[in-house]
Amino acid sequence: LVFLATIPPSAWGVAQCDAFSVAQFAVAAIAGIGLAAIASVEPAARNWRRRLGSLAALGLVLGVVVASLFPQCLSAPYASLDPRLKELWLDHIDEAQSLFTLLVHDPARVAARYATPLVAIILMALR
Structure with missing residues (x-):
């Protein structure tokens, strides 16, 4: 909601690494959905090793998304x-x-x- 309210529609597809843009929105949305899914899956929530593995998998997914869609944001600021x-x-x-x-x-x-x-x-x- 914040993204839609603060970013003009003409800038929705423009990734800016040092300001709130589609890059940060995508990472936050994927991370939020992933964390909610991990917390709601009973076997993952019960065992700390499964939880850690699930979080590592989520981190890997986020890394792949950033590296493939926003590689310019991986360089030094x-x-x-x-x-x-x-x-x-x-x-x-x-x-x-x-x-x-x-x-x-x-x-x-x-x-x-x-x-x-x-x-x-x-x-x-x-x-």
Whole structure:
């Protein structure tokens, strides 16, 4: 419903990798339907191994869909960016730096940026 309400009909067939478009809609729809199917099938919901296998199969299906229908979205997000622009601008934006770059140049910022998600992941795993 959000896709239909926010994307003009002329752009429904245009895949944009960095904005909400048919690529994200297709992945979300397939993932949602797949998760609902996995949750509703009794044998898959009973055993954690079957559940994990079903989720892996769903991930494989999503990977095939993205690789076959939206291969341009598998490249690096800034692959088409002019190298000079990357050097002069993007390399100086903190949010665009990789984890490895932050570890080397500013380890304190790594703790500030990744501590909360790490704690959340640990708490979910222990649950």
